[in-house]
Amino acid sequence: MPFVRIDMVEGKPETYRKTVGDTIYEALRTQMNVPENDRFIVIAEHSPEEMMISPDYLDIQRSPNCIVIQITLNTGRTVEMKKAFYHAVAYGLHERVGLRLEDVFISLVEVPKENWSFGNGEAQYA
Template sequence: MPFVEISLARGKSAEHLEAVSRSVRDALVAELKADPEDIFQLIHQHDPHERVFSRTFRGDPRSDDWTVFRITDTADRGTGVRRRLCKTLVRLLREGPGVEPADVSVLITVIPPDSFSFAGGVLGSDAEAAEALEAARDKSAARTAYTGAEMTYALSGLFERRDLDLILPMLRDDFLLSVPTSLPYGGEFTGPEAFRGFFSGVPGGAEVWESFSSSVDQILEGDDHFTVQLTNTAVPKATGKKLVFHNLWLFETADGTLVSGQLYADTAVVTTTAPAGKGP
């Protein structure tokens, strides 16, 4: 549900505040098809000198009950929907708490989902992608195309949590994974199962590393590709000393699927500290 801030005169009863809150929630449910349980509101009460407003500009004379609704949404639903929302809100406020239409001002702002986080530092775009992918799991028909936000979320899960479940369905059957052959685990790997084998553990396995973890610095989306920049923290088995190094993955896309992946890395970091071994 969109985030709502309500500003009105101080001194209103708890019953009045509850009725105002309920009116805007019901309007959002009716016109934006919002989830009634997904409610986030802040109510601000102001002393008389803290509210400065015209009594007559673009409306009938406003009273001391002037109430402002600031609605922040993550989807541009169009002028028609916004018009219906305002009219429904005005009607419900008059029927419920008794706020006159002349005393109702509405400000609607649209922001991208990645400019909002509900909790835990998770961006709204990631939350939406996770919800969409989870919903797809419950459907018998396989998805044939995925959005950029969904691919971004799946790539993040792959490198930060070794989560393969989300990304594997996004791979084309002939997906080509290319890793520099100068690495002890380099080569080309074709198809989702080969992809699963490569990413199911650390690169090169226990023959190369005592430990290996990655954090995503950023994921950049282009017209037909994603660039994933990583910071890796690892302990080579050959030396037992911790290394911190960076690399980059380039994933190409077509028709809502991932078609290839290429690792760009400072291979000297690995080849000078690790013995020759076999990649997964």
């Protein structure tokens, strides 16, 4: 059960935001073995002043269009799976919405399965 939070600068059209969400979901399905319909994505837009992203950390030249993708998911994916996922997201976004590879920032937060409740006040995975 991944939970995806996407932060981007305000002003992008609805089709852009939808394509970003779709691209990440497809990469989760193909690269991280996420089941079908396990789609929980929230997109937040911010003013340029609220996006305090280093323009050159690790010698990666980021533009003001940099998006931040944070995904909370169950532990257990291999490093190879994560690398394939990062690649699929960055290149997918580049191809589908023209986002520069340098402007895709991804953070994975791994948690134990018992840390989820999908509703009804229950811990479905515990």
